[in-house]
Amino acid sequence: MKVLETYFNNHKSAVNRLLETAPVVYTVETFHELRVELKRFKALFELVAFCSKTFKLKKTFAPFKIIFKKAGKLREIQVVQAILEQQPNFHLIKSYSYRLKKREERERKDFFSIANTRFIKKLKQKYPMIIRFLKKTRSKKTNRYLNKISKEKKKIISRNAFKKKQIHAFRKRLKVHGYNTKIFDLNHQSKLVPEKITLTDMLGEWHDYEMVIHFLKKAVKSNKTIPRETKQLEATKKLVLLKSELLFNKINRTLPYHTLV
Numbered sequence: 562m563k564v565l566e567t568y569f570n571n572h573k574s575a576v577n578r579l580l581e582t583a584p585v586v587y588t589v590e591t592f593h594e595l596r597v598e599l600k601r602f603k604a605l606f607e608l609v610a611f612c613s614k615t616f617k618l619k620k621t622f623a624p625f626k627i628i629f630k631k632a633g634k635l636r637e638i639q640v641v642q643a644i645l646e647q648q649p650n651f652h653l654i655k656s657y658s659y660r661l662k663k664r665e666e667r668e669r670k671d672f673f674s675i676a677n678t679r680f681i682k683k684l685k686q687k688y689p690m691i692i693r694f695l696k697k698t699r700s701k702k703t704n705r706y707l708n709k710i711s712k713e714k715k716k717i718i719s720r721n722a723f724k725k726k727q728i729h730a731f732r733k734r735l736k737v738h739g740y741n742t743k744i745f746d747l748n749h750q751s752k753l754v755p756e757k758i759t760l761t762d763m764l765g766e767w768h769d770y771e772m773v774i775h776f777l778k779k780a781v782k783s784n785k786t787i788p789r790e791t792k793q794l795e796a797t798k799k800l801v802l803l804k805s806e807l808l809f810n811k812i813n814r815t816l817p818y819h820t821l822v
Contacts, residue, residue, distance in 0.1 A: 603737075
């Protein structure tokens with residue numbers, strides 16, 4: 562199908578550009594952009610796997626998953642650091658912040674030890690096979706897939722409440738729906754949609770808070786901080802936990818959710 566092939570080629574070019582960017586100019590935004598592009602790949606591969614029994618989703622995404630996870634570890638540290646810097650007592654946890662930055666440096670070095678010229682060449686060898694499957698994908702089956710995920714999305718956003726253990730899985734499914742439906746929305750880039758806080762945005766913010774809480778719990782248990790800083794880390798954790806609870810309640814108060822996701 563031509564639209565799938567065009568979509569893949571556009572995002573393939575974006576992935577190639579990001580991976581071939583010199584490490585010294587990689588920023589927080591670069592890692593985020595790479596992760597988003599790889600999420601688009603995975604969502605697209607799910608669509609193709611639905612349409613073709615011979616397309617192996619896990620096997621095809623496997624090499625992309627390696628850098629996706631490596632970039633994810635970096636992204637987690639960067640998000641946690643950014644949220645901690647917004648907290649009123651950040652100046653009292655500078656030692657922990659310093660350790661986070663050192664950990665980020667190690668993860669960054671690990672990422673670029675893998676995302677090298679040889680690895681990029683290996684990824685590019687996958688492209689022709691993927692394109693062959695995209696060309697053979699038929700509109701009838703893609704329509705069946707779109708109907709399936711549309712029903713899935715409606716079921717998710719028609720809920721009256723989320724349980725905390727469900728949120729991350731729901732967030733990922735909503736993203737898959739968003740990425741794959743936009744493939745066929747040829748005019749979505751030109752539409753003037755007013756900015757608004759969507760369900761996906763709130764779920765993402767909640768997930769970030771939960772990630773910070775997880776990091777802080779580990780930091781406190783590690784016994785690597787002096788008592789004074791440990792006390793401040795505990796205080797920060799309580800503050801972020803409160804923000805997380807407030808946002809979680811806000812999410813459930815807005816359900817069933819009828820706005821764009």
